Amino acid sequence: MDSKTVLVTRPAGQASDSLCRRLRQAGFTVYSEPMLEIQALPELAPAARQMIQDLDHYQHVIFVSANAARIGLELIADRWPQRPVGVNWYAVGEATAAVLAGFGIRALTPGGNMTSEGLLALAPLADAADQRALIVKGEGGRDTLRAGLARRGAAVDELACYRRLCPTLPQGELAASLARWNIDAVVFSSGEAIVNFVELLRPAETTTLGSLCLVVPSERVARMARELGFSQVVTSANASDTAVLQALTDC
16 A cells, blocks of 8 residues: 555544544554634533433434543533433444443444444334434534434434534645645545635645545535535445555545
């Protein structure tokens, strides 16, 4: 395998360090520049606080990212030093499950399909009629999971505990870094991160986008990347470090 220089754009708290470490061990030159800034909400709305208060009323609690697990569980632990019984806990992927494990929670995961669709395929969620589900997440994002559970007859609440922001960089800094580091490939974890990446480049600087190989976690995000002007896009099997490493061999 030819040596490549890779830029990892995962936000802090989303297994960025572990991926960088794996890539360096595999012989890549690696740089990190988060394209999403994760900010815990300074104060929850009364309705959100009530969701935490009523945690024992839910049959299913689902965390859609490692940041949701980290921030959400800190909020839950403040109210529930001993967690209620009878709750099924879910994590969208292994990194999210690892955060839950750190709090002593063994979560169900969808295996290789680390998406909302993968979560919906889990057996305990297949028949959720007349049950309550709590989705712990950031502000905004996809509606697939909530809508899918609602169609099955579940009463679904969403606990937004953080927001995703575009990082603040001086004008021209991102383009200068890409050139200085001689980046060959860029790893993205979401379409929103790709949008931020393009927005941080001046129009004249986007002419180099075609030379970059992007690794993205799904076909949906791959379509977004192509619409934004990227021509070399490789879709990994999922968002795990192992899948990203494998995808980079196709760049």
